[in-house]
Amino acid sequence: VEMSKEVLYGDDEKAKAAKRVNLAYALDQILRLLHPVMPFVTEKLWLALPHAGQSIVTASYPVANDAFENSAAVDAMDSIIALIRGVRSIRKDAGAPLKTKVDIIVKLTDPALKPIFEDNFDFIDRFVNSKAFTVGTDVAEPKMAGSTVIMGATIFVPLNELVDLDEERAKLTKDAKKLQQEIDRIDKKLNNQGFLAKAPEAVVEEQRTKRSNFADQLNSTQQRLAQLQQA
Template identity: 30%
Template sequence: ITEEIWQSMPGTESESIMVAEWPEYNEKLHFGEAAEEFSRVVSAIKAIRVQRNELNVPPSKKVTMTVETQYTTLFSDCRRFFEKLAGAGEFTVTEKADAAEGMMTVVTDSARVFIPMGELVDKDKELARLDKEKKAAEKDIEFLSKKLNNPGFLAKAPAQQIENERAKLAKAEEKLAKITASIEGLK
């Protein structure tokens, strides 16, 4: 905390933060229940942003969102956070929503968010991009598999390098699985 901020805070009697007493804990300033409630909203926004990022949807693109949750008042009150941080255009909160064909579903512990796929991506363009990424991942897996199956490499390489290559292979396989799942989700 800087001196300037310290001076603007209410209840600061000392002239400088450098000579001030360590602050006492004030129970009135603890908002545990509110923080727990807001964490539900934060987790939904994070999950939406992760999905948008995986689909390469620009943050500025506004999309329709329908939120199914038992916390309807909380999510309705936090509409502006979804608009600013998750890119919501039209925003609806309900206790029961039906997942329709062509909807991306984002699931968290306290909500399900439905977003029409047509608003997020150009399906053909995205499939072409994912196919290109899939081929690159398959090429990486093939290269790393050959390297790790080469007895000469295994005999001469340091153990740390072999572990690094195995980690790269596992990461490439995980990436391929995600890409394949994304392709299936778009079809």
């Protein structure tokens, strides 16, 4: 819904019309799902929408449509949400209010994230209020900055005097400890012959992928902590 506002408040009438159709369809399906437990409210709302039939009572119940599955879009949205949460978390930890514009630097370990972040910058900026937004695999890491690691990237927000170096070191130390605990937990599973023998191969592979991702995040966190130890 939030991303739709960028289109609905724009000037492209064709895009706005298509977005309204998509939103109406999504709301229609949600109301049908909720109707068995919220009959009166959903009936009233459904009748206010473009609809076929006299009542939501006789409308067909939603069924999964494989044509609507888009794992790439889901992954992209997850990355955008992680970026926004990461920046807002850094600002909160440093005591920097959202109304204060800040530089945001995103160093990628996954180059595929670059077009995702850049193409959706207008939406992202509504929630992070950037003064400048830099994203890439070869961007310079600022020495004095709040930071956090997300899947495929490390986010930096130079905060100068706003950041407490001792608190930032403590946060990174805590993050590293948590990541190591996750790795240890997965290693315990992967070293368990009973688990390997009984678990489906897909489940085992999922655990290996998670371990690899956690290890990458831990490495980035430890590198950043080492830099701050020298500051």
